Amino acid sequence: MILDWLLPTLIAVLLVLAGIGAVRRANLWRAGQAEKVDVIAGLMAMPKRYLHDLHHVVERDKYMSRTHVATGGGFVLAMALVVLVHLFGIESKILAWMLLGALTMMFCGALFVFKRRINPPSRLSKGPWMRLPKNLLVFSITFFVLTLPAAGVLPESFTLGAMGNWILTIVLSVLVLLSLSEMLFGMTWGGPMKHAFAGALHLAFHRRPERFGGGRSTGLKAVELASDSNSMTFGKIHGVAKPSDFKWNQLLGFDACVQCGRCEAVCPAFAAGQPLNPKKLIQDMVVGFAGGTDEKYAGSPYPNKEVGKAKGGVDQIITEGLISSETLWSCTTCRACVEECPMMIEHVDAIVDMRRFLTLEKGETPNKGAQVLENIIATDNPNGHSPASRTHWAADQNLKVMKDVKQVDVLFWVSDGAFDMRSQRILRSFVKLLKAANVDVAILGDEELDSGDVARRLGDDATFQSLAKRNLAVLSQYQFNKIVTTDPHAFHCLKNEYGGFGSDALKGVDVLHHTTFLNQLIKEGRLELDAFASNGGKVTYHDPCYLGRYNGEYEAPRELLASLGIKIAEMERSGYRSRCCGGGGGAPITDIPGERRIADMRMEDVTSTGADMVAVGCQQCTAMLEGVVEPRPVIRDIAEILAGQIREPKEGERV
Amino acid sequence: MLPNGEHSVKVVSLVSIGRHPQSGRSRRAEQDGRAVELGLKLAGDNLTVVHAGDSQEPVLRQYAGMGLNALTVLSQEADGDALPLMYDFLSQSDANVLLMGIRAESGESSGMLPYLLAEKLGWPLLSRVADIVHINQREAEVLLALPRGQRRSVTVSLPFVATIDNAAIEARQTAFGPGLRAKINLIENQKITDDTATAWQISPAKPRPKRMKVVKAKNAADRFKAATAKPAGGGGKIMKNETPAEKAQAIFDLLLEEKVIR
Numbered sequence: 001m002i003l004d005w006l007l008p009t010l011i012a013v014l015l016v017l018a019g020i021g022a023v024r025r026a027n028l029w030r031a032g033q034a035e036k037v038d039v040i041a042g043l044m045a046m047p048k049r050y051l052h053d054l055h056h057v058v059e060r061d062k063y064m065s066r067t068h069v070a071t072g073g074g075f076v077l078a079m080a081l082v083v084l085v086h087l088f089g090i091e092s093k094i095l096a097w098m099l100l101g102a103l104t105m106m107f108c109g110a111l112f113v114f115k116r117r118i119n120p121p122s123r124l125s126k127g128p129w130m131r132l133p134k135n136l137l138v139f140s141i142t143f144f145v146l147t148l149p150a151a152g153v154l155p156e157s158f159t160l161g162a163m164g165n166w167i168l169t170i171v172l173s174v175l176v177l178l179s180l181s182e183m184l185f186g187m188t189w190g191g192p193m194k195h196a197f198a199g200a201l202h203l204a205f206h207r208r209p210e211r212f213g214g215g216r217s218t219g220l221k222a223v224e225l226a227s228d229s230n231s232m233t234f235g236k237i238h239g240v241a242k243p244s245d246f247k248w249n250q251l252l253g254f255d256a257c258v259q260c261g262r263c264e265a266v267c268p269a270f271a272a273g274q275p276l277n278p279k280k281l282i283q284d285m286v287v288g289f290a291g292g293t294d295e296k297y298a299g300s301p302y303p304n305k306e307v308g309k310a311k312g313g314v315d316q317i318i319t320e321g322l323i324s325s326e327t328l329w330s331c332t333t334c335r336a337c338v339e340e341c342p343m344m345i346e347h348v349d350a351i352v353d354m355r356r357f358l359t360l361e362k363g364e365t366p367n368k369g370a371q372v373l374e375n376i377i378a379t380d381n382p383n384g385h386s387p388a389s390r391t392h393w394a395a396d397q398n399l400k401v402m403k404d405v406k407q408v409d410v411l412f413w414v415s416d417g418a419f420d421m422r423s424q425r426i427l428r429s430f431v432k433l434l435k436a437a438n439v440d441v442a443i444l445g446d447e448e449l450d451s452g453d454v455a456r457r458l459g460d461d462a463t464f465q466s467l468a469k470r471n472l473a474v475l476s477q478y479q480f481n482k483i484v485t486t487d488p489h490a491f492h493c494l495k496n497e498y499g500g501f502g503s504d505a506l507k508g509v510d511v512l513h514h515t516t517f518l519n520q521l522i523k524e525g526r527l528e529l530d531a532f533a534s535n536g537g538k539v540t541y542h543d544p545c546y547l548g549r550y551n552g553e554y555e556a557p558r559e560l561l562a563s564l565g566i567k568i569a570e571m572e573r574s575g576y577r578s579r580c581c582g583g584g585g586g587a588p589i590t591d592i593p594g595e596r597r598i599a600d601m602r603m604e605d606v607t608s609t610g611a612d613m614v615a616v617g618c619q620q621c622t623a624m625l626e627g628v629v630e631p632r633p634v635i636r637d638i639a640e641i642l643a644g645q646i647r648e649p650k651e652g653e654r655v
Numbered sequence: 656m657l658p659n660g661e662h663s664v665k666v667v668s669l670v671s672i673g674r675h676p677q678s679g680r681s682r683r684a685e686q687d688g689r690a691v692e693l694g695l696k697l698a699g700d701n702l703t704v705v706h707a708g709d710s711q712e713p714v715l716r717q718y719a720g721m722g723l724n725a726l727t728v729l730s731q732e733a734d735g736d737a738l739p740l741m742y743d744f745l746s747q748s749d750a751n752v753l754l755m756g757i758r759a760e761s762g763e764s765s766g767m768l769p770y771l772l773a774e775k776l777g778w779p780l781l782s783r784v785a786d787i788v789h790i791n792q793r794e795a796e797v798l799l800a801l802p803r804g805q806r807r808s809v810t811v812s813l814p815f816v817a818t819i820d821n822a823a824i825e826a827r828q829t830a831f832g833p834g835l836r837a838k839i840n841l842i843e844n845q846k847i848t849d850d851t852a853t854a855w856q857i858s859p860a861k862p863r864p865k866r867m868k869v870v871k872a873k874n875a876a877d878r879f880k881a882a883t884a885k886p887a888g889g890g891g892k893i894m895k896n897e898t899p900a901e902k903a904q905a906i907f908d909l910l911l912e913e914k915v916i917r
Contacts, residue, residue: 227835238832363720363830370828378675378682386677462831 074106123261127298239356
């Protein structure tokens with residue numbers, strides 16, 4: 001039979017083509033900047049990262065995870081066996097039967113992929129992705145038939161007569177060519193199966209390997225500033241202007257995208273009709289380093305932007321033709337897309353990298369951005385208040401100041417809420433609780449500076465680094481065991497972004513959010529609270545992005561509310577899927593217009609639970625949610641709720 | 656609209672080290688920033704920006720971050736007198752438009768430098784400029800800022816000195832990278848000490864008591880009127896057609912009346 005030599009030839013040719021494609025693709029990634037990765041360790045860890053970490057994310061959609069295990073697992077196994085059985089012609093009934101088993105598994109999975117594609121949700125990309133399930137089915141069926149003789153089910157001498165043989169041979173050859181082209185050739189030449197090839201390598205060479213094995217890595221990476229004339233980077237530009245300014249493994253990461261659109265489904269800016277769609281952004285990055293236009297993109301566009309106009313090249317400025325800067329400034333850095341991405345792509349890193357170019361090199365931070373940055377530089381707070389008025393809020397609080405006491409158990413990091421009258425209510429409530437629990441606490445007073453969160457998210461890493469270094473210098477003068485803050489943004493900076501500046505001011509120090517700390521106090525019995533009388537009203541809790549997704553603290557706020565006897569009416573999107581309030585990443589400052597406001601959408605989430613109070617743990621969320629027009633549920637920081645329930649000691653109990 | 660022969664008009668913007676009103680920290684001075692912005696509008700890359708003082712001052716990088724390729728610094732100690740340095744530099748250059756803020760935010764902040772410089776150079780001075788609408792090799796059409804958003808259009812022949820009002824277009828955002836890369840051309844000078852100034856004793860000013868603001872307006876319309884109406888004081892008069900002698904006499908009479916001269 002002709003197939004006897006045609007089949008191995010086809011397999012061999014396509015494997016070689018796939019190999020050539022792989023080298024070409026890898027060369028595209030190599031256009032990026034150097035970044036050290038542990039190649040061997042990464043490759044060794046890859047299967048575990050796939051089976052454990054990636055699958056953990058996919059598992060959130062049970063239908064898809066099972067489908068993928070069957071299809072993907074079946075294919076990998078089948079392909080390996082196809083090479084053994086059909087390319088090398090190893091005659092073994094056991095292998096052939098194993099191959100039949102793998103193909104059956106793949107077939108079952110492919111059926112479900114097919115089923116999902118009959119009426120696909122809008123978040124899925126169409127185009128070439130629509131033909132993939134058909135090719136998966138063709139692959140499994142064709143090779144099933146081809147393997148039957150080897151398994152001994154059909155006799156080797158099975159014939160249909162000369163004519164029938166010819167037809168069968170031609171049909172099978174066409175089907176083999178079709179399915180192998182998709183599965184092997186397409187994998188490295190930019191077809192839908194590219195995700196398997198690039199994805200596997202992306203897992204191996206991920207820029208944040210700490211994320212695997214249940215770890216967390218959310219702090220942005222620092223820009224190497226070119227201010228030092230001795231530095232290697234002197235005279236170079238800051239941030240990412242062209243695709244080739246990304247690290248090579250970031251480019252690889254973009255290529256891993258399967259266009260499942262889970263990011264799009266959770267993105268608050270996309271839902272608000274702002275011109276951002278994380279999936280499209282990643283695809284545009286691929287267009288950027290591979291060159292060409294976005295004509296072939298078959299998913300949802302950036303809201304109100306036409307697809308097909310974007311053009312890019314590896315050495316072309318990204319914001320000049322590929323994506324508009326508005327897209328970059330729409331992001332609230334809420335990290336919902338990163339949390340949801342089954343391929344563990346780092347959208348937020350990429351967006352901030354590109355923002356850095358716009359701010360540090362072009363001076364094009366939109367709207368109030370320039371003014372806010374100028375204020376931060378000149379006064380160390382975003383609104384240009386006098387640095388000498390930072391402690392005015394605490395005039396009646398009788399708080400110790402670090403400059404006087406030098407040593408304390410708990411340092412209270414006040415953050416810029418000190419200047420805002422609404423946030424001051426949260427600060428005072430927290431101080432009241434600290435006093436009720438007899439905590440040895442002090443503040444930095446006027447020595448505290450802005451944490452640098454806003455400057456960094458707006459792309460001004462120079463100012464962030466200056467603030468971080470000066471804050472660390474102040475902190476290093478004093479002794480304290482814990483540092484506690486009511487602001488999750490400052491918390492994130494102190495905990496995750498103040499490392500790597502050569503200071504050990506925070507070494508051995510517990511950095512805590514106030515909800516975590518208050519929860520500890522209650523568990524230790526140092527704080528006694530009365531039950532909360534909600535008068536029949538429901539209470540819900542809004543997870544701040546920088547507390548939840550950035551730092552994994554979902555439990556302490558809930559335990560605190562439970563300790564007051566409050567049963568939380570959870571929102572549909574809570575915990576790691578919490579929807580952003582719209583206040584992060586400098587989004588209220590750059591203020592890119594959309595069709596809705598993110599805060600309004602979040603308030604709809606709140607009201608749909610029937611709650612008449614929403615508990616929060618962030619002054620920024622408080623401000624955003626209180627900005628929603630009434631009537632709406634009331635917004636209270638957890639510290640405020642707790643402070644109202646402090647149990648007054650009875651006369652006899654006083655010591 | 657802008658110069659037809661691009662390099663025909665040579666614009667120089669003078670910049671000083673500003674002082675933030677809240678923090679007292681050095682910054683890009685508000686009006687000087689606008690002088691650079693206007694200079695960039697008129698001359699683009701050919702704008703010359705000059706500072707007299709310390710070339711190591713980090714604030715200079717904030718000016719440079721507006722997109723300047725280079726910045727000229729006339730080196731000078733903190734107690735030096737900027738006037739002779741500026742005059743020497745300008746008289747040797749072929750500049751014909753000189754832009755600067757109305758007064759510095761730090762130091763003496765007397766607002767005299769533009770006047771003294773204009774006098775020494777023998778150029779006309781336009782104070783409180785909001786915009787330069789049109790310029791060619793011979794003359795420029797300039798908008799002066801008057802109170803309450805009013806503008807006066809004047810035409811002036813080159814060369815001239817202009818001080819830039821807060822009504823002029825705001826200085827663009829400064830970018831870190833270009834600011835860092837800009838070249839600083841240092842021009843060393845003989846040390847000229849401002850002897851008069853060094854003899855002064857300087858002490859912090861006492862805040863003057865503020866007159867209590869009595870709001871007479873009862874409704875929003877009245878408040879709006881109070882905020883926008885022209886000052887009611889009818890003391891001034893506009894003299895257009897009188898002879899110069901008559902105009903001078905009117906000024907002289909006013910100065911006598913106001914007891915400026917006795």
